[in-house]
Amino acid sequence: MQTVYLDHAATSLPKAPGVADAVRAALELPSPGRGNTRRGAEAAALLTRCRSAVARLLGVGSPDRIVFTAGGTDALNLALFGLLKPGEHAVVGDLEHTSVTRPLAALRGGGGVLSTLSSDEDGLYRPDELDALLSAPPAAPLVALSHGSNVVGTVQPVAELAAVCRERGALLLLDACQTAGHVPIDVDGWGVDLLATGAHKGLLGPPGVGVLIVGERAERRLTPTRLGGTGGGGGDDMPAELPHRLEPGTPNLPGIAGLLAAVEWIEGEGVGALHARSVECLGRLIDRLAALPGVRILGPPDAAQRCGLVSVTLPGWESMEAAAVLDASFGVECRAGLHCAPGAHARYGTRAEGGAVRFSVGPFTTPAEIDAAAEAVTALLS
Ligand SMILES: Cc1ncc(COP(=O)(O)O)c(C=O)c1O
Structure with missing residues (x-):
């Protein structure tokens, strides 16, 4: 059968053609850029190339805004716990995945309100309804919505939703786990503040790696939730600049190399x-x-x-x-x-x-x- x-x-x-070979080849490389070796520099160059490729694909002007994570869930956790204080108000869509709703529920343990944006019968979030929610007190610093729900799959009018968030002073966190690679995305053009996705669905890469894209407005407000070595700086504080501020620990080089191969294949196809x-x-x-x-x-x-x-x-x-x-x-x-x-x-x-x-x-x-x-x-x- x-x-x-x-x-x-x-x-x-x-996975996309070339992904398995890229993963295998990266398993033969040392840790990227942590020392002064030629092969370490080769590994570091893979990270840079992958950031640039993801930035091109998703419409991000600066590759430094691409933060590697351990997947879509990890990227969403980093955004939610890094931005919201326990009990702080947030707006969330009614179609969201548990990798958004569970962190929000945990944060809500600190008290406070969570407002729900209802979708219509076609699975669409309406900008005017978002506007009504955001104009009612208390002020919400963050709106978390999926670009495409994994149950209904409707692709949302992101530029319009982002414009409402901007006007009302809220940041928009877009869960693009189901849309990245599937539909054209323009993070900067649409005015998305944060975008989270894993590599292994529409991006056709390996599991265990993802990205959080951090826009200018979010950068100042996002606190690292994981601290550790970055290969730079000797003090107790994380480096101030992106992406290193949010990327402690040895990166998943095979995963990132696989993501690079996948994104380059997608770019070739369009x-x-x-x-x-x-x-x-x-x-x-x-x-x-x-x-x-x-x-x-x-x-x-x-x-x-x-x-x-x-x-x-x-x-x-x-x-x-x-x-x-x-x-x-x-x-x-x-x-x-x-x-x-x-x-x-x-x-x-x-x-x-x-x-x-x-x-x-x-x-x-x-x-x-x-x-x-x-x-x-x-x-x-x-
Ligand atoms: C809409 C949505 N968000 C988040 C996730 C979590 O992604 P991952 O399992 O790759 O961490 C998924 C995965 O099913 C998803 O469909």
């Missing part, structure tokens, strides 16, 4: 072209699923509004059970349950019934694989 992998929103498979391919495959799947009686599609029917994923409920099937049968009997690998985003399922009324079945495509997904998945769901329901 052929395997049809439709769980790219969990992690991309396969994010716009990759998005067009994913829209075609996802649209084909949505059309097939929508034609099946009783199947409920969460969010917009238009694949062009999405970042490569669709979640559905299947009549007569609990999502975990459906996904297990799709895999065992048809070789279709997808993701069921609450997807670490119980709030999003509460929003769509699918939390109590145990979530939904999510299909997500990548740049190597083929129309034939989509058809195989659609046939499998049809057989499951017949």
Whole structure:
């Protein structure tokens, strides 16, 4: 039985061409730039090249604003704990992942308020509703929103949302774990203050590495949450400048080398072209699923509004059970349950019934694989 992998929103498979070789080659290099050796300098140059590549891809003018982290979750934790004091007010979307909601819940242990921005039926956050929330007291220093939810996948109007944040004096933290590599991103052009993403989903790189992009307005307010060696400065304080202020410890050089190879491949293909391919495959799947009686599609029917994923409920099937049968009997690998985003399922009324079945495509997904998945769901329901 052929395997049809439709769980790219969990992690991309396969990785971009060249990633595995880059990871392997970096395992043969010493620690970057911590000494005065030629190979150490070669390793340090990889970090610099990767920062520049990520900056180009995501529309960031200064590569020093790219801070390497241990993944998307780590980048979000760094932003949230580095910016907010316990009990401080924040605004959060109702579709967010637990890597945003759990840090916020922990911070809220200090008291204070958390305001929720509701999404509409298509999974969109509306700038006017954000404006209303931000204009009511108490002032919120931070708004945390996903660029694309991992349950509904609607791509948000970031420039408009960022403009509202700016006008109301709040920083915008964008969780781009599901959109980086999938859709064009312009951090500086849109006025995003902080952007967090891991390398292993749409960026087609290895797990265990990610980035936090720190904009000018956020830089002054972001306190390091992890302290340690950076190879520079002999005192007890972290260096003042980015990225070193936020990057203690020996970096994950193999992961970063893999991310560099992946980003260079994506640049060669063009994010716009990759998005067009994913829209075609996802649209084909949505059309097939929508034609099946009783199947409920969460969010917009238009694949062009999405970042490569669709979640559905299947009549007569609990999502975990459906996904297990799709895999065992048809070789279709997808993701069921609450997807670490119980709030999003509460929003769509699918939390109590145990979530939904999510299909997500990548740049190597083929129309034939989509058809195989659609046939499998049809057989499951017949
Ligand atoms: C929207 C969103 N945010 C954050 C994360 C966390 O990313 P990671 O698991 O790569 O740390 C995920 C991963 O599923 C996600 O989908």
